[in-house]
Amino acid sequence: MAETSDNNPIATMENMPPEMLDEILDKLEPIEKLICKRVCRKFYRSVNRLDPGFFKIHVFTRGIWFNGLQMIRYRNRGNNCVVKYAGKEKIIENSNYMDVMISDLFTVLTNQNLHLAELRLLCADPVFAKIHELVVRNELTNLRTEHLIITTDFMYPALTTIFNALNYNNLQLNYIAEHILEPNLQQLERSLREIIDLVPAGVNFNLGIPWLDTLPIGSFLKFKRIELRITSHSNLSGRNIGNIIQTLLTSNVLEYCFLSAKYDIDDVIEFLTDEAHLQENEDVFVVEIPDKNERYTVELFENEFEITRSGN
Amino acid sequence: MSVENAPVVDVDEAAIPVEKKMYYRFESNDKKEFRVSELAIQQSETLNRLVEAMGYTSEDVENKPAIAIENIDGKTLKLVFQWCEHHKGEAIPVDDGSVPKIVEIPEFDAKLMDIDNGLLFKLIWAADYLNIVQLLNVSCKKVANMAQGKTPAQLRRVYLLPSDEEDEAAKRAAQEAQDPRAREVEEEFEERKRQGGNSFF
Known part of the structure; x- marks a missing residue:
């Protein structure tokens, strides 16, 4: 029996037809797929056609975590970048760690077959600046993730670029705590308005912020689902919370809102009954929505409330 | 069952099948002939359609020429049919994208694929050509496993890929x-x- 056949053209990886190479490389672990991109052009093309296999990516100031992998850590050593993964070190000469890290991030993010469920950016401002730089330089748009979670300083201008480049259905935005002690509240309020304007109306919006006397609550009326986590040193007044509730009840689209904040429940009930003239029954207010045969139910608890919309 | 005991037979090695089931005769491009059971053929969508279209009776199988498979040599085809016989009757995986593809290589398959890279690549090609989904899965997985823990330079050596300079061409x-x-x-x-x-x- 013949060992080989001239009629069968394939006997090496080099001659492997693209669809078969895709089949093979698709069987690799995600980290191996990424490493294979650097083997040769053929592998590079093939891996680009495949789902990278990640559904969660968390970006930190000096590292990236991809689901299924250990944390990949980056740092500078002299003029070089040192990357640590799974107990091994790789030195990338004459490179800044942040350039390498964000380049690696976008290698994955720009893959058209990526089905990302969660992108979490929990990093310092310079990382956002680098992301901004890469997005602008490469004119990146339509990067998709189901959940986008950002913890940062809202006043950082690079955020606008990031919001424009990413598509998402759920947004969780957290203002970092150390800035609460020294905020320029007016600027923070303005930045928050700008950000809310950039968030599409269909997005489920989850926001963690310090209390602002000028909280632009009216900007939230375009959302169907809102979660607000407000932090403050002292209790907010019944009027503060009552005004938020009254404003939210004017929304045409709101289906559900959860808000947590420090307040005295009795103060809020007093405001809503005496000044807003709403009817209360055991900490629950039911407000009919005019002409819609629907109602909002406001259920008050200590330090949190829920608004739900229901119909007949 | 060991690879050696898999019931695929070259015609010249055992002319009469033991079981009285429907068998088909196939011929590789280097004129090696094989008898393969009807149930084993079902693992190959391509061959299954082919024999259905032919509508052979048991007499036809014996009296008509073996079905020629032009693109596959005897050594590769023997591996293919050994695999099909061993896995006959097993469900054929459906890839609808709904579940992550996790491929385990069974012991029999691992032994069957304990072969040189050239033959392994031909086996992949044959599995693809004959549309044998699970054989394609395990053979690709076998090649993919070679990449574990390797650097790009090591992978080029493992897969005999050209260097960067050669790649310039x-x-x-x-x-x-x-x-x-x-x-x-x-x-x-x-x-x-x-x-x-x-x-x-």
Whole structure:
């Protein structure tokens, strides 16, 4: 029996037809797929056609975590970048760690077959600046993730670029705590308005912020689902919370809102009954929505409330 | 069942099948003939359709020429049919994208594929050509496993891929082919190489 056949053209990886190479490389672990991109052009093309296999990516100031992998850590050593993964070190000469890290991030993010469920950016401002730089330089748009979670300083201008480049259905935005002690509240309020304007109306919006006397609550009326986590040193007044509730009840689209904040429940009930003239029954207010045969139910608890919309 | 005991038989090795089931005769491109059971053939969508279309009776199988498989040599085809016989009757995996593809290589398959790379690549090609989904899965997985823990340079050695210098020729050829997308990919690849030795991935 013949060992080989001239009629069968394939006997090496080099001659492997693209669809078969895709089949093979698709069987690799995600980290191996990424490493294979650097083997040769053929592998590079093939891996680009495949789902990278990640559904969660968390970006930190000096590292990236991809689901299924250990944390990949980056740092500078002299003029070089040192990357640590799974107990091994790789030195990338004459490179800044942040350039390498964000380049690696976008290698994955720009893959058209990526089905990302969660992108979490929990990093310092310079990382956002680098992301901004890469997005602008490469004119990146339509990067998709189901959940986008950002913890940062809202006043950082690079955020606008990031919001424009990413598509998402759920947004969780957290203002970092150390800035609460020294905020320029007016600027923070303005930045928050700008950000809310950039968030599409269909997005489920989850926001963690310090209390602002000028909280632009009216900007939230375009959302169907809102979660607000407000932090403050002292209790907010019944009027503060009552005004938020009254404003939210004017929304045409709101289906559900959860808000947590420090307040005295009795103060809020007093405001809503005496000044807003709403009817209360055991900490629950039911407000009919005019002409819609629907109602909002406001259920008050200590330090949190829920608004739900229901119909007949 | 060991690989050696798998019931695929070359015609000249055992002319009469033991079981009285429907068998088909196939011939490789180097004129090796095999008898394969009807149930085993069902693992191959291509062959299954072919024999259904032919509508052979048991007498036809004996009296008519063996069905020629032009693109596969005898050594590869023997492995293919051994695999099909061993896995006959098993459900054929359906890839609807709903579940992650996790491929385990059974012991029998691992022994069957304990072969040199050239033959393994031919086996992949044959599995693809004959549309044998699970054989394609395990054979691709076997090749993929070779990449575990390797650097790009090591992978080039494992897979006998050309060096960067040799690859330059391929790059020029691709550009000469004037395929805009090919050129785009070349440039992107080059750009990433330039940017850095600058990337961990």
